[in-house]
Amino acid sequence: MTDSTESPDLTRRNGFTRIKEGTYGGLFAVCAIVTLLTTVAIFATLLYDAVVFFSEVPVVEFLTSTEWSPNPAGGGQTFGIVPLLIGTVTVTVMAAFIALPIGTLTAIYLSEYATPNARSILKPLLEILAGIPTVVYGYFALVYVTPALKATLFPEMSTFNALSASLMIGIMTIPMVSSISEDAMSAVPDSLRQAGYGLGATKFEVSTGIVVPASISGIASSYILAVSRAVGETMIVVVAMGAQARMPAVREAVFGIPYVNPADVLLDSGMTITVAMVQIAGGDLVGGTLPYDSMFALGLALFVVTLVMNVLSDIIAERYREEY
């Protein structure tokens, strides 16, 4: 102890601490800025080349034309995104149809019902599922899922088809949904569950009426991630769905109401936006040509689709949010 009359030494020991602190802060900031700059740079490149593309092909034609034949090797070129959008939307919706419910229910099981033992085994296993390379999923779809579906449910199915690809993308994204949702549900304070049980709620009522609403924003972010992943998925689609940009046949129902038979889309091959980009990039491509620029227009379209979905799900999550 110092003498009580002596005031304690509160001065900075040396200037070094200050420099060190400043360096750390700077280092962290640089990392953050690199990420930000990369995103901005990507967006700028997309936008620049897309603008070049749209100066040759009108936006309206790009958005409404139903034929996609970029023909990088030469010949008649048509750049219509519609068949690609149909492919992407089909794959995304079907994959979401699988991944969101199964993933959410899995998360509820893991967070609310599973014993600690079961959870400690199941959760890492599920996360392994997320670590399998997508090309493996693609081959699995092509080699096992398609023949199995063909032999049982859909004999008319073609070798390359949207259904198998979507199923596999759905399965691939289940762990993404379940893992993030489970984290959100586990973070709900136990006092809320106790309150529910104290009122005579069953486990199911506590899970669905208290835990899920309280963790809805975490669940929604898992959905956003999974759906964005499905939109951007390329490898599974290339391998299992093929690469033919096609429009489904429009049939006529009673009174001449046009409709598209879902089987035409699901059981046949197709092409997504990502696959179209890969196909162009994989050819003998010369920079500055129209097909080259069309890649960036497609990239921009993909970006917009993802952005719109993110914003939409944010709005929806905000509406049902219950912050604790």
Added chain:
Amino acid sequence: MSNTETETKTESDGSDSLITTDVQAEQNDRSAPSTRTAVAARNLNVYYGDEQAIKDVTMDIPEKRVTALIGPSGCGKSTFLRTINRMNDMIDICRVEGDVEFGGKNVYDPDVDPVALRRKIGMVFQKPNPFPKSIRDNVAYGLKIQGFDSDVDARVEESLKGAALYEEVKDQLDSSGLELSGGQQQRLCIARAIAPDPEVILMDEPTSALDPVAASKIEDLIDDLAEEYTVIIVTHNMQQAARISDRTAVFLTGGELVEYDDTAKIFEDPEEQRVEDYITGKFG
């Protein structure tokens, strides 16, 4: 406060609504012994794994009275409380021997559904734990899960009045329960507990997370609640037990019920030296 109290009474006890204030005052006088037992423990032993938390407790808790459970930390008083509505079922290592009778029925009988039991025995926790829902939905939650869907708004209003909260929140029933102050949140939790009209309300140190002013409001409220409900309250605060309870049970370390008697008797002239030592602050 007194105004709210009268309103509650009138609305929830239709038959008494014409009875004069004198009779109500007489009802408020809870010094007369209760005629009926609401909850009874018979040779109750509770274990967490190998550790015994409650040791051979036998006691009768009177109906429509406030019974306080006091004792030092770890004496088993909260365990005892949670044994009554089987909240301990959720703890895997918890094991219960002996009987807890509620309305003459052993709640640990195999044919008893803890969910149904908890609908008859409400609970208020140490830390206010309103759901992250609107005030209305908080109070209506118990009604909703019990399939009660007529006149929910009236029941919500009545319960909020019963918890002396209605006047403060009547214009913001749709805002989140979490926007209220700590004391208001706790009264919201009480409103939520009484909305399904249970017979017994268990309170586990309901004021320990609150400031003195908010705590005193809860104490007043507990006093009112005892007119309609059997209140069993765990508290660390001996003055609180002395102020609000009719009967006091003193648990000491090891889960032993050392003395259980009228509150006045416990605080003025306890039989046991250990109880006197505890109450006068010599330990605990």
